[in-house]
Amino acid sequence: MMLKINDLxxxxxxxxxxxxxxxxxKAGEVHAIMGPNGSGKSTLASVLAGREEYExxxxxxxxxxxxLLDLAPEARAAEGIFLxxxxxxxxxxxTTINFLKTAVNEIRKYKGQPPLDAAQFLKMxxxxxxxxxxxxxxxxxxxxxxxxxxxxxxxxIFQMAVLEPKxxxxxxxxxxxxxDALRIVAEGVNTLRSPExxxxxxxxxxxxxxxxxxxxxxxxxxxxxxxxxxxxxxxxLEEKGYDWIKAEVDATMA
Amino acid sequence: xxxxxxxxxxxxxxxxxxREKAINGKAQTSFHQAKRKALHTFETLGFPxxxxxxxxxxxxxxxxxxxxxxxxAHAITADLxxxxxxxxLSGNVLFFINGKYEAGLSTIVSPAEQLTxxxxxxxxxxxxxxxxxxxxxxxDATTEAFTALNTAFAGEGLFLHVPxxxxxxxxxxxxxxxxxxxxxxxxxxxxxxxxxxxxxxxITETFMTVGDAHSFTNSVTEIxxxxxxxxxxxxxxNESDQAYHVGTTQVRVSDNGHFYAATVSLNGGxxxxxxxxxxxxxxxxxxxYGLYFPDGKQHIDNHTIADHRKPNSQSNExxxxxxxxxxxxxxxxxxxxxxxxxxxxAFQSCKNVVLSTEATMNTKPQLEIFADDVKCSHGTTTGQLxxxxxxxxxxxxxxxxxxxxxxxxxxxxxxxxxxxxESIREYLEGIILKKLS
Numbered sequence: 245m246m247l248k249i250n251d252l253x254x255x256x257x258x259x260x261x262x263x264x265x266x267x268x269x270k271a272g273e274v275h276a277i278m279g280p281n282g283s284g285k286s287t288l289a290s291v292l293a294g295r296e297e298y299e300x301x302x303x304x305x306x307x308x309x310x311x312l313l314d315l316a317p318e319a320r321a322a323e324g325i326f327l328x329x330x331x332x333x334x335x336x337x338x339t340t341i342n343f344l345k346t347a348v349n350e351i352r353k354y355k356g357q358p359p360l361d362a363a364q365f366l367k368m369x370x371x372x373x374x375x376x377x378x379x380x381x382x383x384x385x386x387x388x389x390x391x392x393x394x395x396x397x398x399x400x401i402f403q404m405a406v407l408e409p410k411x412x413x414x415x416x417x418x419x420x421x422x423x424d425a426l427r428i429v430a431e432g433v434n435t436l437r438s439p440e441x442x443x444x445x446x447x448x449x450x451x452x453x454x455x456x457x458x459x460x461x462x463x464x465x466x467x468x469x470x471x472x473x474x475x476x477x478x479x480x481l482e483e484k485g486y487d488w489i490k491a492e493v494d495a496t497m498a
Numbered sequence: 499x500x501x502x503x504x505x506x507x508x509x510x511x512x513x514x515x516x517r518e519k520a521i522n523g524k525a526q527t528s529f530h531q532a533k534r535k536a537l538h539t540f541e542t543l544g545f546p547x548x549x550x551x552x553x554x555x556x557x558x559x560x561x562x563x564x565x566x567x568x569x570x571a572h573a574i575t576a577d578l579x580x581x582x583x584x585x586x587l588s589g590n591v592l593f594f595i596n597g598k599y600e601a602g603l604s605t606i607v608s609p610a611e612q613l614t615x616x617x618x619x620x621x622x623x624x625x626x627x628x629x630x631x632x633x634x635x636x637x638d639a640t641t642e643a644f645t646a647l648n649t650a651f652a653g654e655g656l657f658l659h660v661p662x663x664x665x666x667x668x669x670x671x672x673x674x675x676x677x678x679x680x681x682x683x684x685x686x687x688x689x690x691x692x693x694x695x696x697x698x699x700x701i702t703e704t705f706m707t708v709g710d711a712h713s714f715t716n717s718v719t720e721i722x723x724x725x726x727x728x729x730x731x732x733x734x735x736n737e738s739d740q741a742y743h744v745g746t747t748q749v750r751v752s753d754n755g756h757f758y759a760a761t762v763s764l765n766g767g768x769x770x771x772x773x774x775x776x777x778x779x780x781x782x783x784x785x786x787y788g789l790y791f792p793d794g795k796q797h798i799d800n801h802t803i804a805d806h807r808k809p810n811s812q813s814n815e816x817x818x819x820x821x822x823x824x825x826x827x828x829x830x831x832x833x834x835x836x837x838x839x840x841x842x843x844a845f846q847s848c849k850n851v852v853l854s855t856e857a858t859m860n861t862k863p864q865l866e867i868f869a870d871d872v873k874c875s876h877g878t879t880t881g882q883l884x885x886x887x888x889x890x891x892x893x894x895x896x897x898x899x900x901x902x903x904x905x906x907x908x909x910x911x912x913x914x915x916x917x918x919x920e921s922i923r924e925y926l927e928g929i930i931l932k933k934l935s
Contacts, residue, residue, distance in 0.1 A: 293893050321895035333890040337908025343891070346904060351895040386908075403894060 246271050246308060246442050247411060253302035253467075254291045261287040263467035264303065269411070272439040276453055276478060277446045279464035280486040285446045286330060288464065289415040292444075293327035294320050307411070321347075322354035324410030328400040328417050335387040340399065343387050344369065344406050351407065372405040376432035394425035401432035412436070413444045418452040430455030450482035465493050506562045511541060513568065514650055528630060529622050529652075536639040536649035543643040555828045555860045556770050556799040561742040566684025566714045568651075572596045572677035574708065576603060582675060582706050584734070586921040589668035589700075590615065595675050597654045597685030612666045613699070614659040618688055621657030628659060632692055636720040636748040636776070644744045648686045648718040655688035655717075658701075662694040662724070669700040669919065674717070678740070679709035689719040696726040702922065704734045705743060705766075713741040718748070725753040725779060732922060733759070736929065737766040739794060746772040753779035753808075760917055763790040763798050764929050774803040777811040777839075788817035789913045789926075791933050792825030792857070799828035804846075806839040809869075815846040818913050820906050820934070821857035828860045833874060835867040842869060846876040851909055853883060853902075903934040 247269040254262040261284045269275055279285050291298050292305065294317035305312040312320060335343070349359040360368070373380055378398055388396050397417055404412055414433065418426055433443065433456050445456055453461075453475065461478045463471040465486070470493045471477065481489075514537050524530055545562050546553040572595045579593065592615070593603040599617045606615055614625070621629050639649040660666055676683045693699050701721075707713045715737075723729055729749075737743060743766050751757045763769050775784045790798040804813035819827050829848040850859045861878040884905065891901035910930060917923040 295889055316898070317889060317892035318895050318897045318901075321893055327893050329890065329893075333884075333887045335887050335890070335905070335908060337911040338904055343894070343896075343904070346900065347891075347894040347896050350897055350900060354895065407894065 245269075245306075248306040249303070250305075251303035252288075252291070252300070252305060254287060254298045254300045256287070256298050260301070261298070261467055262291065265467070265469060267462065267469060269442045269444065271410070271442055273460065274437070274443045274445065274456060274458045276458035276461045277444060277464055278448065278450075278461060278478060278481060280490065281448065283464045284467045285448075285464050286415055289327060289413045289444070289446050292413055293317060293325060318350065319354065321407070321409075322351045326404050326407055326409030326412045328397075328404060328412065328414045330416040330419060332388050332396040332400055334389045334391075336389050338387050339384055340387050341369065341383040344403060347403075347407065369406060373402060375435055376402045376405050377428055378402040393420040394422070394428075397421055397425065397429050398432070401429050405432065405436055408436075410440065411442050411444070413446065415446045416448065417445070418447055418449060426452060427455060450478045453478045463489055465489060506565055507544060509565050510647065511537070529633070532634055533650050533652060536646045539640055539646040540643055540650055543641070543646065546643055552801070552830075555826070556768075556797065558742075558768075561714060561768060564682055564712045564714070566682045566712065568597065568684045568686070570596045570677070570681055570683045573679070574675060574677050578708065579603060579675070582708060583673055584671075584704060584922060584925045587669075587671055587702070587919070587925070590670045591673070592656060592671065593673050593675065594654065594685075594687060596677055596683050597687060599654065599656070608666055608668045612660065612664045613670070614657075615670070616657045618655040618657050618690065619653050621690070625657060625659070628692060629657065629690070632720065632722050633690055634720075636722065636750055637718050637746060638748075642746070644716050645718055645746055648688055648716050648746075651686045652688040654686065655690070658689070658691045660693045660697040660699050663696050664694075665698040666700070669702060671702045672704070674703065674705045674715065676707045676713040676715065676737075676741070677709055678707055678711035678713045678738070680711070682712040682714070684714040685716075687715070687717040689717075691719065691721045693721070693723045693727040693729055695724040697724070698728040700730045700919070702732040702734065702919070705737055705745070707737040707741050710738065710740060713737060715741070715743045715745065717743075717745040719746070721747065721749040721757075723749065723751050723755045723757060726755060727752070728756040729758070730918065731757070731759045732917065732919070733761045733771070734764070734922065734926070735762070735766050735769060736764040739765070739767045739796065741766050742768045744770045746774070749773075749775045749784075751775060751777050751779060751782045751784055753781060755779055755782040757783070758785045760787040760789075760913070761800065762788070762926055763792075764926070764933070765791070766796060766798065768797045770799045770801070772801045774805070775813070776805045776807060777813060778807045780808045780810045782811045784813045786813070786815040786817070787913050787916045789910055790817075790819045790827060791822075791930070792819070792827055793822040793933070794825060795823065796825045797827075798825070799830075801828075801830045803832045803834070804844055805834045805836075806842045806844060807836050808838060809840045809842070811839070812843040813845070816913060817848045818910060819850040819859065820853065820909065821850060821859055822853045824854070824856040826858045826860070829878065830862045830864065831876065832864040833866070833876070835869050835872050835874065837868040840869045840871045842872040842874070844872070844874045848878040849909075850878075850880040851883060851906065852880060899935055903931065906934040907931060
């Protein structure tokens with residue numbers, strides 16, 4: 245088992261958002277987390293990546309049998325977790341290439357490996373850029389600064405390709421993308437799929453799942469996974485919306 | 499048992515009087531009369547207190563509670579100099595140690611037809627006419643106590659003259675080093691730079707200390723620029739936590755002149771920089787960049803003035819600071835646009851990141867505009883670290899300290915990249931990276 249989440253509870257500013265999440269992800273699998281707005285999808289992604297504004301109030305998360313919640317965000321990244329941000333941050337003054345070089349070498353340092361030299365690094369980065377159709381000229385620009393929405397999301401996938409995480413978490417990667425950008429991003433993700441890696445796709449809409457086909461679909465509502473199924477569940481949600489699930493859950497809760 | 503307390507003001511006045519006795523026949527020269535007048539001004543004004551609006555956030559109480567040896571011997575060797583100076587920075591390199599010009603350690607490479615470099619004392623006599631026409635005409639020794647004090651003791655420092663049309667290829671680098679390993683040291687460098695018509699010069703002043711006793715530097719630099727003159731001026735401060743520095747750079751730019759300044763305060767206990775530029779001509783440009791990194795209990799204050807006196811000129815200012823520990827910072831940027839100075843463009847920006855809850859930044863932009871057809875803008879921001887950017891970097895495996903240093907370095911980058919001399923830029927980058935990690 246790559247990822248095992250047991251009864252995970254988390255809150256922000258005293259408000260409980262995750263109210264007992266249980267989820268297991270094996271290597272090679274793609275899981276989609278869907279749900280209405282405000283259900284806790286992005287919170288789950290953030291808590292797994294280690295965002296410090298969230299307070300974990302209960303439960304545990306094991307990643308390759310290690311207690312993930314004990315690790316700083318950078319250690320989680322080094323262990324193989326990658327969060328593709330819903331809103332990638334613009335960082336003026338730091339070029340994408342320099343940023344990634346630092347990241348790669350920090351992770352290598354964590355693993356006790358020597359840093360890559362400039363030539364090795366450049367060669368690797370060029371290959372990965374090609375893989376996700378990332379324009380070389382963007383690499384020399386300040387990280388995400390002045391990038392279009394599509395370029396930012398592509399940059400996320402490019403970073404993922406370079407860092408080769410075991411578990412990639414895509415947080416609403418489809419938001420703000422037109423269909424062409426969506427297809428390119430999805431192609432990037434699919435290229436990186438492998439039996440050793442797993443992906444969690446957090447999304448509100450089904451359309452991304454036309455391109456990144458999940459093995460499992462989970463519906464998050466009010467901080468819990470209230471329904472799990474296969475890709476057919478996503479199609480059903482697309483057709484019927486979330487109201488029927490909300491009604492079902494609210495009825496049992498009442 | 500009785501304790502004797504000598505306050506700095508009395509010490510300085512007594513010192514002046516005893517020096518005056520020693521010069522005998524020269525007391526009647528106009529140079530000495532100017533000094534005497536300045537002493538009186540200092541005597542009347544006294545050191546500024548926070549009641550003085552210009553010194554509201556910069557209290558010199560600790561500075562003046564010490565006394566200093568203004569004639570201190572030093573034990574600086576050429577080897578030691580190589581450790582403190584900016585590496586690979588070549589040109590006309592001049593060393594002032596404990597205030598005294600060290601000809602033996604200094605190197606002048608530019609040919610005499612490009613520039614005249616003399617110790618100030620010597621220029622008073624050998625360049626009397628040029629000296630008197632310029633000395634003290636820019637720096638205000640009538641209302642500024644520290645400038646008056648410096649003027650009263652003027653003697654150590656550099657006279658530099660670039661004749662019309664000369665493009666000085668090699669930079670002029672003044673290293674002011676205070677050796678405080680034995681005692682408190684006080685110095686009052688006074689520099690007079692005259693750049694004639696269509697001449698070009700690059701000046702660097704560095705201020706450093708060796709040792710742990712207190713250092714007090716009260717420097718004044720006057721830069722006269724004739725029409726079409728072009729000057730780049732760098733000021734780099736890397737002094738100890740026990741060092742007090744009050745420095746005034748007074749510049750006059752004339753028609754079609756181009757002045758560029760970068761002031762980088764890497765370290766120092768108490769720093770007050772005054773950079774005052776008079777844009778006293780049409781179609782001239784002045785650029786002011788600044789960078790400061792106070793930490794611990796350090797205090798760094800930058801006061802700037804862009805005084806637009808004539809039409810069609812431009813000033814552009816960007817200061818940035820990273821504050822840590824219990825440090826305090828001050829930025830006070832004045833822009834004057836006089837009635838005549840139509841079509842002025844004046845821009846000012848000051849941005850700060852405060853990394854500790856105990857550090858404080860005071861910013862005060864001040865615009866006084868008397869012309870109606872001008873473009874002026876100013877903006878100051880003081881904020882905490884961008885937590886979202888920090889998390890973004892950490893989520894990619896970059897450790898918190900490394901991410902912090904990358905972010906802060908990036909924050910400083912638009913000022914650092916303005917530094918056009920590679921060896922200075924590399925020196926600053928090295929120290930700044932070390933400071934930020």
